[in-house]
Amino acid sequence: MRSAGGGSLPGMTQQTIRHTLDAPGAVLSYxxxxxxxxxxxxxHPMPADGFRPLAEQLAGAHTVVLHDPRGTGDSTMTDPTEPPDVATLADDLSRVLAAVTSEPADVFGSSGGGITALELAATHPEQVRTVVAHEPPLVEYLDDAAVHRAAGEQVQRLYREQGLMAAMALFAQQNGFAPPPGAPAPPPPSEADLRSMTRLVLGMGTMTGHRVGELPAGQVVIGVGAWSDQATTGRTSRAVAAEHGLPLVTFPGGHGGFHPDQGGDPVAFAVALEEALRR
Known part of the structure; x- marks a missing residue:
């Protein structure tokens, strides 16, 4: 494991230290x-930076671990064209947690990270205390899964034919990710954003087509955004909770309810997350 110095979050006195950890085919940053x-x-595909506003609210009461999934942020891959694999991402997270603690940890995963968190609970239950999977986009749980499968294939085809931004525009249209009223216009994508978007497109099928195995009783909660009734991820959240018999907890905002740049409120979201962890 290698470490590099970092700064502190605004309003915090703790020093943040960035670590790296070798894994098969990747170097993981956390x-x-x-x-x-x-x-x-x-x-997933959002790296750790997207959680900083939420982390600032939680670090007073928790040792917060922020992890860039392989191929995003500062986590590199030997072959960045390799599609994301749920089992590999869960194993990566397992390695990171093992490097931080020998005790069971709480895990909050959002979007594709919710899929990773569920897989971690299924395959490494001894490492988790409570898992909150927020809006996991597991379309195979839907009764119209074939429609979503075809939509993902259409996005990947557009990616090959017209490039990343055309594919992402179609993806947003398909999944009801229009910004909420009053939300600021997003800035132009950075290089890191482009890498994450590429991971999203490459993961259609391998991520969204995943089905989770048996989950440990009493340790997993599904979260859904209050604004997500019409979004695909709102539907998948309810479907996953119903099929696995899991509690369904409503969180403030939509798919990015913890991030102010996505119309979210990290303060209110942190309160809801603390309540979910105490269930």
Missing amino acids: EVLGSGPVLALIG
């Missing part, structure tokens, strides 16, 4: 900040 019980925040 940060540890705050103090208290371990809580990992994981996304």
Whole structure:
């Protein structure tokens, strides 16, 4: 494991240290900040930076672990054209948690990170205390899964024919990700954003087509955004909760309810997450 110094989040006195960890086919980047019980925040394809506003609210009561999934942020891959694999991402998260603590940890996963968190609970239940999977886009749980499968194939075909931005525009249209009223216009994508978008497109099928195995009783909660009734991820959240017999908890905002740049409120979201972890 290698470490590099980092700065502190605004309003925080703890120093944030960035670590790297070797894994098969990748070098994984993660940060540890705050103090208290371990809580990992994981996304996909969003890297750790997207969780910083939420982490600032949680680090006073938790040791927060922020992890860039392989191929995003500062986590590199030997072959960045290789599609994301749910089992591999869960194993990566398992390695990161093992490097931080020998005790079971709480895990909050959002979007594709929710899929990773569910897979971690299914395959490494001894490492988790409570898992909150927020809006996992597992379309195979839907009764119209074939329609979503075809839509994903259409996005990938457009990616090959017209490029990344055309594919992402179609993806947003398909999944009801129009910004909420009053949300600021997003800035132009950075290089890191483009890498994450590429991981999203490459993961259609391998990520969204996944089905989770048996989950440990009493340790997993599904989260859904209050604004997500019409979004695909709102439907998948309800479907996954119903099929696995899991509690369904409503969180403030929509798919990005923890991030102010996506119309979210990290303060209110942190309160809801703390309540979900205490269930």
